[in-house]
Amino acid sequence: MKKLVPIPPESLNRLKKDDLKDFGYQFVSIKLKDGRVFPQSVASEGCVIQVKGFREIPFVETDIESVDADGEPWNFRRRGVRTRTPPRK
Numbered sequence: 001m002k003k004l005v006p007i008p009p010e011s012l013n014r015l016k017k018d019d020l021k022d023f024g025y026q027f028v029s030i031k032l033k034d035g036r037v038f039p040q041s042v043a044s045e046g047c048v049i050q051v052k053g054f055r056e057i058p059f060v061e062t063d064i065e066s067v068d069a070d071g072e073p074w075n076f077r078r079r080g081v082r083t084r085t086p087p088r089k
Contacts, residue, residue: 005061008064011068025043029041030048034063038052
């Protein structure tokens with residue numbers, strides 16, 4: 001597993017047409033050749049940088065069949081933090 005996975009050129013061209021990014025990244029849906037789909041992923045600078053629910057990206061570039069722009073944003077930078085005391089109100 002890798003931390004960054006390059007997006008194949010044919011999908012990258014399609015993403016550039018559907019340029020929905022606001023802050024240097026774009027929410028994408030990734031379909032693999034084996035049929036698995038990762039509907040909530042983040043791409044930036046031509047690479048997949050994060051997949052929701054995974055610490056590392058669970059596939060490599062050669063596994064990718066297609067990458068499409070996805071309109072479902074999620075807070076990929078937020079990390080769940082457990083504390084012993086409840087948050088202040």
